[in-house]
Amino acid sequence: MRLLYHSLAIYLSLTSQAEAASGKKESKEVEHKPCTITSPSSGAFFDLTSLQLPNPKDSKAKHPREHSWNATGHDLGYNFTINVCGPVIEPIEDVVGVDKALWRNVSAYYKQDGKIYSLGQQNSNLTMRGRKLVLNYTDGSPCDPAGSKRAHSVQDLMARDLNDNDMEKRKVKGDDDDEDEDDKKSSKKKPSSTERRKSVIISMLCDKDPLAPQLALSFVGTHDECSYFFEGRSNAACATANTSSGGSLNPGGVFGVIVIIAILVYLVGGCVYNRAVLHQRGWQQVPNYNLWASIFGFFRDIFIILTSSCARFLPSRRGYSRVNGGIGGLGSRRGRGDSDAENRLIDELNEEWED
Structure with missing residues (x-):
């Protein structure tokens, strides 16, 4: 028994891992499909x-x-x-x-x-x-950096700060340092790649x-x-059902599953009720057996009528056929002679039985 339990546990763990892996694959496929997405919070x-x-x-x-x-x-x-x-x-x-x-x-x-x-x-x-x-x-x-008033104001403030800094540095440093400052300023004015x-x-x-x-x-x-x-x-x-993955069902498939379940409930429940409560046996256990038998008989009669009507268009059989003669014909004479012989045989058997 322990071996059986261990084997069942291993089987269930393997199946759960396989289902998880398949679920991950399906989710990845859904994420990578263009113009579609699955909500990570609601699953929609x-x-x-x-x-x-x-x-x-x-x-x-x-x-x-x-x-x-x-x-x-x-x-x-x-x-x-x-x-x-x-x-x-x-x-x-x-x-x-x-x-x-x-x-x-x-x-x-x-x-x-x-x-x-x-x-x-x-x-x-x-x-x-x-x-x-x-x-x-x-x-x-x-x-466009100058597309709004805010951009203009920011640029003006930046320009003022640069001019003030340049003036102070020029007062402190000499003429040689002015060239370095001009190079730095020109580098700042260059457009950035970002x-x-x-x-x-x-x-x-x-x-x-x-x-x-x-x-x-x-x-x-x-x-x-x-x-x-x-x-x-x-x-x-709007959120819809995911019909792109093979594991999901479209609305038609869901409706088909519901119909199949309803039919199974009708048959199983009807059979149990007829057997346990009404004590029916055999085909009488099927719910509404007489109704289904009459419907089957109706379609059977329709099939027989159609096949018999179509048989008229088939070619006639070749071979010997029995010919029935008239009243004075040979056939009537043979039939009358056979009946007389049978009557004589019966009379003889009766007489022997009585003796």
């Missing part, structure tokens, strides 16, 4: 692939969409063009501050004074901020209204015209 699954607009040239739809998603900039004086988890489908050129090889990967942009400014490159990795589903685009066009670039943050919210559009994209605000915030409402942003 989100899939935004239906909001990704493909290129009309590559689309298999009968009437593909020819424009990306749009959002109104309101007081900014320009509007935005955005695609979800993919580059915009409009052909764009001469993007400010972006290499030509990266123009086709721009996922959000706006036009101002005839120039195109990128808000970020393509990104298919979704992020969960608590319960919020977030999509982020980065590495857009360079930010310049800020425009970016986008889109907060996706669930909208279960059946009459709502596929995606309602709204502009929320911006900081120094460098970081832009949007809000997107769509039915695709």
Whole structure:
């Protein structure tokens, strides 16, 4: 018995480890699938692939969409063009501050004074901020440091501090030191390689209204015209069942499982009731046996009728066939002679039996 218990324990431990490993593989596959994510806190699954607009040239739809998603900039004086988890489908050129090889990967942009400014490159990795589903685009066009009053004030203060420091150092040091200070000052004025670039943050919210559009994209605000915030409402942003992994079931599979369980409960429960309470045996234990037998008999009769009607169209059999003669024919005479011989034989057997 101890050997049996040890073997069962080892078997259960191995199966649990296998299930854990398979669960880890499935979670990794879900994380790596583009434009999908599973919430680490609630386990809810989100899939935004239906909001990704493909290129009309590559689309298999009968009437593909020819424009990306749009959002109104309101007081900014320009509007935005955005695609979800993919580059915009409009052909764009001469993007400010972006290499030509990266123009086709721009996922959000706006036009101002005839120039195109990128808000970020393509990104298919979704992020969960608590319960919020977030999509982020980065590495857009360079930010304008003089885009706000705050930037101007900061630059003025920095310039004043530099001038004051230079004057004090020049009073203390000689002419030779002035050249070194000029070199340092010029080096500070050189643009740094880590310049800020425009970016986008889109907060996706669930909208279960059946009459709502596929995606309602709204502009929320911006900081120094460098970081832009949007809000997107769509039915695709609602939590759904994960149908990408093999272990999960879609709604049709769940319905099928429920139907199978209901049938098993009906059969097993009915058989137990008929056997234990009604004391039925044999086929009578099946619940509603007479009903199912009549239905089976009905389909059996239909099958016989169909097969018999179809048999008329089959070719007739070849070979000997019995011919029934008329009243005065040979067949009638043979039949009458056979009956007379049988009667005589019966009479003889009766007489012998009586003797």
